[in-house]
Amino acid sequence: MAKSKSAYSIPGKVGKIERHIIVVWxxxxxxxxxxxxxxxxxxxxxxxxxxxxxxxxxxxISRITIVTEGTPQVIxxxxxxxxxxxxxxxxxxxxxxxxxxxxxxxxxxKMLANSKKQDKIKKICKKFNPVVLDxxxxxxxxxxxxxxxxxxxxxxxxxxxxxxxxxxTGSVAMTKGAKIFN
Amino acid sequence: xxxxxxGAEIVFKALEDQKVEYIFGYPGGAVLPIxxxxxxxxxxxxxxxxxxxxxxxxxxxxxxxxGKPGILLVTSGPGATNAVTAxxxxxxDSVPLVCISGQVPTHLIGTDAFQECxxxxxxxxxxxxxxxxxxxNDLARVLHLAFEVAxxxxxxxxxxxxxxxxxxxxxxxxFFKNTLKKKINGKATHKISNIxxxxxxxxxxKSSKPIFYTGGGVINSGPQASKHLRELVSLTxxxxxxxxxxxxxxxxxxxQFLGMLGMHGTFEANNAMHDCDLMINIGARFDDRITxxxxxxxxxxxxxxxxxxxxxxxxxxxxxxxxxxDVSELLKSLIKRFxxxxxxxxxxxxxxxxxxxxxxxKWREKKSLNFINSDKLIKPQHAVxxxxxxxxxxxxxxxxxxxxxxxxxxxxxxxxxxxxxMTSGGLGTMGYGLPAxxxxxxxxxxxxxVDIAGEAxxxxxxxxxxxxxxxxxxxxxxxxxxxxxxxxxxxxxxLHEKNYSESYTAxxxxxxxxxxSYGCVGMRAKTPDELDEKIKEMVNIDRPxxxxxxxxxxxxxxxxxxxGKPHNQMILGPEEEKEISDEGKILx
Numbered sequence: 001m002a003k004s005k006s007a008y009s010i011p012g013k014v015g016k017i018e019r020h021i022i023v024v025w026x027x028x029x030x031x032x033x034x035x036x037x038x039x040x041x042x043x044x045x046x047x048x049x050x051x052x053x054x055x056x057x058x059x060x061i062s063r064i065t066i067v068t069e070g071t072p073q074v075i076x077x078x079x080x081x082x083x084x085x086x087x088x089x090x091x092x093x094x095x096x097x098x099x100x101x102x103x104x105x106x107x108x109x110k111m112l113a114n115s116k117k118q119d120k121i122k123k124i125c126k127k128f129n130p131v132v133l134d135x136x137x138x139x140x141x142x143x144x145x146x147x148x149x150x151x152x153x154x155x156x157x158x159x160x161x162x163x164x165x166x167x168x169t170g171s172v173a174m175t176k177g178a179k180i181f182n
Numbered sequence: 183x184x185x186x187x188x189g190a191e192i193v194f195k196a197l198e199d200q201k202v203e204y205i206f207g208y209p210g211g212a213v214l215p216i217x218x219x220x221x222x223x224x225x226x227x228x229x230x231x232x233x234x235x236x237x238x239x240x241x242x243x244x245x246x247x248x249g250k251p252g253i254l255l256v257t258s259g260p261g262a263t264n265a266v267t268a269x270x271x272x273x274x275d276s277v278p279l280v281c282i283s284g285q286v287p288t289h290l291i292g293t294d295a296f297q298e299c300x301x302x303x304x305x306x307x308x309x310x311x312x313x314x315x316x317x318x319n320d321l322a323r324v325l326h327l328a329f330e331v332a333x334x335x336x337x338x339x340x341x342x343x344x345x346x347x348x349x350x351x352x353x354x355x356x357f358f359k360n361t362l363k364k365k366i367n368g369k370a371t372h373k374i375s376n377i378x379x380x381x382x383x384x385x386x387x388k389s390s391k392p393i394f395y396t397g398g399g400v401i402n403s404g405p406q407a408s409k410h411l412r413e414l415v416s417l418t419x420x421x422x423x424x425x426x427x428x429x430x431x432x433x434x435x436x437x438q439f440l441g442m443l444g445m446h447g448t449f450e451a452n453n454a455m456h457d458c459d460l461m462i463n464i465g466a467r468f469d470d471r472i473t474x475x476x477x478x479x480x481x482x483x484x485x486x487x488x489x490x491x492x493x494x495x496x497x498x499x500x501x502x503x504x505x506x507x508d509v510s511e512l513l514k515s516l517i518k519r520f521x522x523x524x525x526x527x528x529x530x531x532x533x534x535x536x537x538x539x540x541x542x543x544k545w546r547e548k549k550s551l552n553f554i555n556s557d558k559l560i561k562p563q564h565a566v567x568x569x570x571x572x573x574x575x576x577x578x579x580x581x582x583x584x585x586x587x588x589x590x591x592x593x594x595x596x597x598x599x600x601x602x603x604m605t606s607g608g609l610g611t612m613g614y615g616l617p618a619x620x621x622x623x624x625x626x627x628x629x630x631x632v633d634i635a636g637e638a639x640x641x642x643x644x645x646x647x648x649x650x651x652x653x654x655x656x657x658x659x660x661x662x663x664x665x666x667x668x669x670x671x672x673x674x675x676x677l678h679e680k681n682y683s684e685s686y687t688a689x690x691x692x693x694x695x696x697x698x699s700y701g702c703v704g705m706r707a708k709t710p711d712e713l714d715e716k717i718k719e720m721v722n723i724d725r726p727x728x729x730x731x732x733x734x735x736x737x738x739x740x741x742x743x744x745x746g747k748p749h750n751q752m753i754l755g756p757e758e759e760k761e762i763s764d765e766g767k768i769l770x
Contacts, residue, residue: 007673009470010746012477030314031302042307073496080493086311086331 015071019048019096021103021173022078023181027087028054028062035085036064045070045078049105049148049170061089065172067148092181094173102174107151108133109158110141110165121161128154139164147171186352189318189344190219193282196325197226199357202253204229204244204624206237210257211297213284215349217255229624229653232645234261236617238268239643242277243621246604247579249404251278251332252621258284259297262343263304267611269339270308274608275427276402278337280328281309287347288316301343312341318353326358336491337402374507379519381503385484387524387531389460391538392420395443398427398607399465399489401600403509407431408600410513411464417520419528419535421542423451425466426592426607434596440542441551444472445743446589449550449752450542452741455480456749457541463487465509468498469608478748488512550741550754551593560710562587562662562733566594566634569660572717579622579631581605581615583639586668586739591634613642619657620650630658630721637663637730638687647700650726658720659728661693664735672738697728706730 026032033052040047048067055063068078075093082091094101111121118140122130128144128151135141144154148171155166175181187195193216197205206229209217220228231237234256241252252272256265262283272279286295302314311331313324321344328340386392394415400407408431415422415438422432423443432439441448443455455461461483466472468487473479476498485501487494488509495504505512520527553563566587580595581604582588588605597603604622606614615633623631633640640661650657662668670685697704703725707716713731720727740755 006745008745009473009475012475031306034303035306038306073500077493077497084310084491084493 015073017069017071018075019067019069020075020078021094021096021101021171022066022068022082023092023094023173024064024066024082025089025091026062026064026085027089028060029087032062032087033064035087036066036082039081039085040066040068040078043077043081045074049168051170051172065170067171090181100176100179102176103147103171104145104173105148105151105171106143106145106169107155108141108143108167109155109163110139111158112139112162112164114138117161121158124157124161125154184354187355188215188219189315189321189349189351189353190215191222192318192321192353192355193325193344193349194219194223194226195355196322196329196357197253198223200251200326200329202226205253205255206231206241206244206621207255208232208234208237208257208261210259210261210284212258212286212346213255213261213282213344213349215346216282216284216344228255229620230649231617231620232648233643234264235267235613236620236643236646236649238265238279238281239271239611239614239617240621240624240646240649241279242268242272242275242614243581243604243618244625245272245277245279245621246401246618247601247622248625249601250625251280251329251337254279254281256281256283257297258286258301259299261297262301262341263299266304266308267609269305269341271606271609271611271614272339273308273310275606276337276398277339278332279339280332281305281339281341282325283341283343284349285314285343285345288345289347291345301341305341308339309341310338312343314343314345315348316345318348318351321348321353322355323358336399336489336494374505374512374515376519378503378505379516382486382505382516383520383524385460385486385503386418386420386462386520387527389458389484390534391454391458391483392418392460392462392535393440393454393458394420394422394462394464395425395455395466396422396428396431396464397425397466399467399509400428400431401465403465403490405600407465407508407510407513410510410517414513414517414520417517417528419531420462421454421539423447423455425469425472426605428466429592429603430597430600433598435598440546442592443749444469445474446593446739446741447743448593449548449741449754450545452743452749452752453545454542458483461485463489463501464513465489467491467494470498473498474743475746475748480749548754550752553737553740553755555710556734557710559734560707560713560731562664562737563590563594564710565660565662565707565713565731565733566590568713569632569634569717570595572714573630573632573721576630576721578602579604579619579626579629581618581622581631581633583615583633583635583642584610584612585636585639585670586664586672586737587634587636587639587662589669589739590662595634612636612639614639616640616643616657616659617646617649619659620646620653620655623650623655623657624653631656632658632660635659635661636668637661637665637690637693638667641691644696647697647702647726647728651701655726656724657726659726660720661728661730662733663690663693663730664733664737665690666735668737669739675738676744693728693730697726700726700728702726702728704728704730706732708732 694704
């Protein structure tokens, strides 16, 4: 008899994990985010970040951008399952590193730092469109926009310089050129 | 100024416009305005269940045997949560249900009011879609959309949650038709291209070891789909096997039919699936009870998959040709195109598949459904066979509970028509069969409806016998009583060193007396020699019957694919299973 003590089949080979950015256009109605997020949790898919806001006030369309990881098979399932949801209008899927797509994430960092340190921090953030939003003698809040990985690295660097609080939006995406998602 | 209606009136106007004849339900505080309105709508009959789960399964039985959506009406809180099992069951087996639930008044939502629960939150993962209606002027649109979502594409359950104040409020009514503009939700709007059809036909022509593997999608596509399937199978001369849910789409007694496949499928069906060079999946979903170990599933075959739900394709098994389509539509176009170019395919191709058929015949000779019969004890397989023989000339409808008896029913009862076989496959809900039989009988008055049951399962929804008696539904509850949760006991015997932990039911009721207390007929068969007469007697009684068939307590369901094994490594019976052979011998 089989060694397995389960009435279920044993897991097969697992494919290579890829990171994808999935953009979903939905009717902005009650519970729609729960439907999308519930699909991910219910089927065991992963959400690394999620950004959502209404983008069309007249038609009440929201745009959700989800960063996720999975095997090609899982990513395909995510796309197909999302398309089955009634309030979902369309779904676009991009592999990380695709050329024609722009990705950006916005982060706010609150630092405990005197003015000397503050200059150093600004220097580190220079490449990432830094904007100082609030400033006191002891602290300041700086806004940057960059790729996810860049913000990851920046947050690490800033830790040494007095970072006490981080807030990030999660990635949003847009195509380059005149083309739009469809 | 358009005429205004109350929310409750709008509910019934929508049901009337959707040509609903029956509602299965149970009243309660938050749904009373709708129940109050019932008296004004004579074309709609309400069937009062004894538990909302029972109402849900009855609605499923109604839907599956009639091809129409089943309607469920329940109150808020416990009414809705009791319906969750039935909704999940319908979701897994693609059964169209429209569940209308009452909710506490809008101003009380979120306050933990009496009998309040987050119904749309709870049912979100077990419905295709659900709605909480907060504006009475939305109600008509939502209700008609609900019917459309439930019945189009891959069918399934939906739920409309209506707060009590909305049921009282007045609003406009309009009949919305085809409100669902979305084309992608597994809808049958996909145009089948000739390129796809030609690829399909090309694969058919190249194959020397083909097999059709068909599922519930054929049934859901309507009776036409079964007709087309029969035509295609006879045009090609290929062998065909079916999933549990697909039984009846192709005649069970036909020579080209290899029987059911999967964990408890026949030796020939599973071996043919493993060794084929072309697998034509029509309306099945490569479920884990079918594939076994995915990596070793039919390693040498090209695979075609036809499914109305795009997310079913490539979910478990990668395929070579994927066609998103309604089964009936596809088969119709395929047959037309196939006939145009391949006039004498059956004869010209005979040579090519003759070795394959020889091999299949060798597998068939194993007679994998055989069992060692007894003249002292009723063997459960024997009981199902006798039931089949004595009812096959009637247009019989069979429902089942879940467990060994369900598999024996699938193996030994042969179905010749679609919509005659109602069983809980995906969710595997014990307690499904009895209420489902009620729904089947409502949809098919005058027909013979038998629930092949196990004594453990049937006790889970036994209260619904009261419903059967109230509405004079002559359903037959045929219990294969072995005093065990048989399938649990079987797994414990084979995998857990015969530690029969909690799988024996002590203190079972006397089913004959139980039947009498419900006001129906109780019968019991103890030995094989009295079985036939008793079954005949049961069939002739025009009242609900509980038939307590005492069967061999230790019988196991074979053949089976043990977990983690591919299709060509089946256990055929106790003689192959050394560990249990001694005990097996003593018992026969």
